[in-house]
Amino acid sequence: MSAAVKEPLxxxxxxxxxxxxxxxxxxxxAIVLALIVCAVIIVxxxxxxxxxxxxxxxxxAVGTSRRMWITFRDAAILLCIGFAVMPAFRMRFxxxxxxxxxxxxxxxxxxxxxxxxxxxxxxxYALCPLAGIAAGIxxxxxxxxxxxxxxxxxxxxxxxxxxIATQLVAFCIIFWENPPGSNSVGLINSKGKIGWLxxxxxxxxxxxxxxxxxxxxxxxxxxxxxxxxxxxxxxxxSENTAHYAGINVKRVIIRTMALCGAVAGIAGYLLASxxxxxxxxxxxxxxxxxxxxxxxxxxxxPFSMMIVALGLVFMQKGSVEIAxxxxxxxxxxxxxxxxxxxxxxxxxxxxxYRLEFRKHEKEAVKA
Amino acid sequence: MESNIMIEMRGITKHFGSVVANENVDLTVRRGEILSVLxxxxxxxxxxxxxxxxxxxxxxxxxxxxxxxxxxxxxxDAFDLGIGMIHQHFKLVDVLTAAENIILGLPxxxxxxxxxxxxxxxxxxxxxxxxxxxxxxxxxxxxxxKQTVEIVKMLYRGAHILILDEPTxxxxxxxxxxxxxxxxxxxxxxxxxxxxxxxxxxxxxxxxRVSVLRKGAYxxxxxxxxATEMSLTEMMVGEKVVLDIERPDxxxxxxxxxxxxxxxxxxxxxxxxxxxxxxxxTGEILGIAGIAGSGQKELLESIAGLQPHMTxxxxxxxxxxxxxxxxxxxxxxxxEIGIRxxxxxxxxxxxxxVASMGMTDNMMLRSYRKGHGLFARRKEPxxxxxxxxxxxxxxxxxxxxxxxRMSGGNVQKVLVGREIASSPQVLMxxxxxxxxxxxxxxxxxxxxxxxxKKGSCVICVGEDLxxxxxxxxRILVLADGRVSGVVDARTATxxxxxxxxxxEDKKEVQA
Numbered sequence: 001m002s003a004a005v006k007e008p009l010x011x012x013x014x015x016x017x018x019x020x021x022x023x024x025x026x027x028x029x030a031i032v033l034a035l036i037v038c039a040v041i042i043v044x045x046x047x048x049x050x051x052x053x054x055x056x057x058x059x060x061a062v063g064t065s066r067r068m069w070i071t072f073r074d075a076a077i078l079l080c081i082g083f084a085v086m087p088a089f090r091m092r093f094x095x096x097x098x099x100x101x102x103x104x105x106x107x108x109x110x111x112x113x114x115x116x117x118x119x120x121x122x123x124x125y126a127l128c129p130l131a132g133i134a135a136g137i138x139x140x141x142x143x144x145x146x147x148x149x150x151x152x153x154x155x156x157x158x159x160x161x162x163x164i165a166t167q168l169v170a171f172c173i174i175f176w177e178n179p180p181g182s183n184s185v186g187l188i189n190s191k192g193k194i195g196w197l198x199x200x201x202x203x204x205x206x207x208x209x210x211x212x213x214x215x216x217x218x219x220x221x222x223x224x225x226x227x228x229x230x231x232x233x234x235x236x237x238s239e240n241t242a243h244y245a246g247i248n249v250k251r252v253i254i255r256t257m258a259l260c261g262a263v264a265g266i267a268g269y270l271l272a273s274x275x276x277x278x279x280x281x282x283x284x285x286x287x288x289x290x291x292x293x294x295x296x297x298x299x300x301x302p303f304s305m306m307i308v309a310l311g312l313v314f315m316q317k318g319s320v321e322i323a324x325x326x327x328x329x330x331x332x333x334x335x336x337x338x339x340x341x342x343x344x345x346x347x348x349x350x351x352x353y354r355l356e357f358r359k360h361e362k363e364a365v366k367a
Numbered sequence: 368m369e370s371n372i373m374i375e376m377r378g379i380t381k382h383f384g385s386v387v388a389n390e391n392v393d394l395t396v397r398r399g400e401i402l403s404v405l406x407x408x409x410x411x412x413x414x415x416x417x418x419x420x421x422x423x424x425x426x427x428x429x430x431x432x433x434x435x436x437x438x439x440x441x442x443x444d445a446f447d448l449g450i451g452m453i454h455q456h457f458k459l460v461d462v463l464t465a466a467e468n469i470i471l472g473l474p475x476x477x478x479x480x481x482x483x484x485x486x487x488x489x490x491x492x493x494x495x496x497x498x499x500x501x502x503x504x505x506x507x508x509x510x511x512x513k514q515t516v517e518i519v520k521m522l523y524r525g526a527h528i529l530i531l532d533e534p535t536x537x538x539x540x541x542x543x544x545x546x547x548x549x550x551x552x553x554x555x556x557x558x559x560x561x562x563x564x565x566x567x568x569x570x571x572x573x574x575x576r577v578s579v580l581r582k583g584a585y586x587x588x589x590x591x592x593x594a595t596e597m598s599l600t601e602m603m604v605g606e607k608v609v610l611d612i613e614r615p616d617x618x619x620x621x622x623x624x625x626x627x628x629x630x631x632x633x634x635x636x637x638x639x640x641x642x643x644x645x646x647x648x649t650g651e652i653l654g655i656a657g658i659a660g661s662g663q664k665e666l667l668e669s670i671a672g673l674q675p676h677m678t679x680x681x682x683x684x685x686x687x688x689x690x691x692x693x694x695x696x697x698x699x700x701x702x703e704i705g706i707r708x709x710x711x712x713x714x715x716x717x718x719x720x721v722a723s724m725g726m727t728d729n730m731m732l733r734s735y736r737k738g739h740g741l742f743a744r745r746k747e748p749x750x751x752x753x754x755x756x757x758x759x760x761x762x763x764x765x766x767x768x769x770x771x772r773m774s775g776g777n778v779q780k781v782l783v784g785r786e787i788a789s790s791p792q793v794l795m796x797x798x799x800x801x802x803x804x805x806x807x808x809x810x811x812x813x814x815x816x817x818x819x820k821k822g823s824c825v826i827c828v829g830e831d832l833x834x835x836x837x838x839x840x841r842i843l844v845l846a847d848g849r850v851s852g853v854v855d856a857r858t859a860t861x862x863x864x865x866x867x868x869x870x871e872d873k874k875e876v877q878a
Contacts (some may be wrong), residue, residue, distance in 0.1 A: 226742050228741070241718050244719065356426070
């Protein structure tokens, strides 16, 4: 008989609920550890002083009031796209199509700005967001409809719709290009800024931020207090329970994706009318996918998602500065972001479990 | 006598977070004996045995096998020590044959000699008196045959200490007798057998000694010959309990529900319930008996409007005496025409409740549509949750604590409480006391009787025939998706019902 007699070095034990303070402490420890690891890597790879690299990072993101406002605005846009996937994720509908939904919203807004120049300006101000929202809804409801009635795989479906959206925009650019032959649209209505989101401040950042903050409050209330929000939670938890409670699951799927599409449309509108004032296939630039990270790291809570979006944009803006100042390429900051994310995600394990190590002195027991 | 002890567990402790599964438990198993580990659901029987089988690792304590201290880190370590466990959920590959499952995962020569393997296994079968066709595929087998495969698999691996987790939960009375005979044969050959159970009659008829656990702690061990049903119950529960179930006579029974030739198909289009035909009356409890998976779930779901693939008709008589046809209606439509059907499904957390939500939000499942406007009202559900918590003694830190983290008994109280709160005209419950301790079980029986006295039509799917025979007025027996008989519960015997559960004439026609 070959009985194992060695006790394992450690085993994993589940914690039963961790207090808020403790989990905050674990998260902070994770960030500090991540920064130390990053510093070691910076020294090893480049021989530079990691503190000055961190200073540059800070400076690049929020060093001047202009930079700070732009960082906030871009965080708001990313957050808005995060809101466009959050209700779907609450429903366990794996929406990977925010990229396309936002792009369609932006394209519809751009079309409004281009073709609606002659309209009275109040009408155009109303039509631009409506067009964006409508386009987003269409792009969101198509996969939901197929999912609800034929149980298609929403992950693949929404992902592929992204490519169709890109191709559609590429096609539109042929008609909208300005100046002709440039193969790009350029600033739309740069004379007179017709259809542009009005600037409340010097940098044009305050209005988009306010819109997204309002959305955060609305969505929080919708998910938490309305009958429809309740239905979304039930469907997400178990379709069987939803049927049992008499919830029309098909209708909830389609309705919720329409909501997601509408929010994506608003993000597209903000991008086209408030930020870039143009349209291109790369307008969204992968933010539709980064938004998925925002949603999950924020645990699908609109207010936690704010912190995550801000953190991610902060790192991104800072990285550009590092790249310029120290002659590194942007990948250096990608490494820093990666290490940070690794530690932040990894610390969840320690929030939920603890390790029990082998006791060194074992009291002698005789059989 | 020292050498007679096969396994000794000393001071075993296991916690899951703040939940104590086992606290300082001692247990000894002798050579060639059948030991029952008795305890109510949630008393830590299975987790204690899982530590012997290498599934869990104890937080503290020592395990000795044949006098030597051992550390069991994995099921493989347990096998090496000759310990084999047969879990409640079988771990077999459906598309392989019995013989293939038995040798699966074992090292062997490069060339597999299946004939030799079968010869060896057949010897084992003959030695202990198993009946098994080694060439049959698992998916063709009944639950009892699958269990046999699991046991033989362990024996073939050289296990001489066998742990069986609730082995009779899925067996008919006749199959149970057969299993017990085999276990006795194994004992005669010097094997040690541990059976985990909460059924007293089995303990008394089979085992040599009984070890009792209560709330994770070791209560004591007695010789079976010195024990009675009463004394064991007291050890299990810690107090005297009355084991009689009340059965008032039905008052003015009126036909409430008529299930007319209902056939339900599964997703693959196979009949899972065929041509069910029966009536249910007000003021009575209609029991439904049958081996697990004989169509009980489909029957209840078709009445509740949750079965999309069905033929036949379901008629319902409302208070004014009008007959309504419910067929083709969804759960929501049935409610909209003012019919109060309450349904406690088998899958409590996967269908009846939302695990991640608290009691209040789970109350809303039935009532959130009430009131106008966009916002859901939380006041009434909250009050109802508080009421149920108080009335039924639900143990939970607050009504917002996720029900998925409550114990099984409390979950069931929440679900039954909500369903009864709608003062239903038809109350359907599936396995209402599964996982409940004795006191909670009797509380549930009392609630069902209360509904019966109020004139509701109660339909109760159960697995414990003794309970069904004591609680119900009539019992409908399902066998392989067919109604094989309806008996009067006051006069029928357990054997009669057991025979109806296994009548297989339909199967032979198909084959």
